[in-house]
Amino acid sequence: MGTTSRLLIGIFFGLLLGLLFGWVIRPVEYIDTAPEALRDDFRSDYVLMVAEAYLVDRDLELARYRLASLGSHPPLNYTIEAIDYGVENDINHIDLQTLNQLAVDLRSIPPEPEIGLQ
């Protein structure tokens, strides 16, 4: 067996070992995630918590701030996503109403002008 063949065999098994180690034995650990990485059900529940708190404190700015943790999209989008998730999963009517109230109030805020547009 030639040197090149041995080198290729070594690379092949080395790659296998590397992938095994990197994907199975010691994969990248995401232990410090942000709320935007939450699974759909947890994200929806996060939005529901924001909506529940909002129903009492009526602090829309605080609600928007909390929803901003879910990503860079407008907070209304996350609320609508949560409502969609709730409808798909047949959640109870009270929770849907709570989410809907937050969505209605968020919708009442005029959209912020995009930077750079004249």
Added chain:
Amino acid sequence: MNRLGNLAILVGLILGVAGGLYYSWAINPVEYIDSSPDSLREDFKSDYLTLIASAYAATGDADRARARLAWVQIADLASTLGRLAQNSLADKRPDAEARALAQLAAILGERPLPLIASPTPRGAATTTPAPPSPTFTPTSSPSPTPSPTATASAPFSLSTKEAICDPALQETQIQILVLDAAGFGVPGVKALVVWDAGQDIFFTGLKPELGPGFADFTMQEGVTYSLQLSQGVGLETGITAESCADGDSEPFAGSWLFTYQQSASP
């Protein structure tokens, strides 16, 4: 040649491992897009706990709050909530936030947290196991039953003031116990302590193991304090660490326990 061949295999292995690790760690790492609250970064986890507390304060749904707390998977939850409440006060955030955290801490003492059916393992790929059924469940939600909280219409008044001479107590404390008209502890009641050089605020319920209506404040010897409940009647003044004697042992500084009770509804 044989030696050169073995060297080639070794070099190949090293190159291969390096390439494999680079691919699996940098180019195409395990994606973690479906995380659960327990994997949140510490600051986000604190925000998450505060949000749970705010939602609980709004709805009074203790079962839902417990389920949400269980997903965060924090070992010493009560003290964590207490620390968050203290931080909230120190950061001059709204009192409602600290009060909500105190009320949430108080429900921990009522019964154990539910176990999570299938905790999400760290580092799992996008195919994470089925979620523990979130609070966001298709069940009919009965009217929430809030834990006892103070009402502005029924103030608390001091019912007893006791000196505590307990050498086992590590600190000299002002302890308060706030009870409703029925004699149950009330969490989330704000107390203000004032002394010459400053003041501090603390809330009942941050140590649920001592009861939902309990709170304490550490005194300094030689300092005179005043105490007032935000929803209380009257101001207690001249509170100092009294000297206690226990048999033949050296005198030590004692503590005070103030018990407040809500008057019957008007």
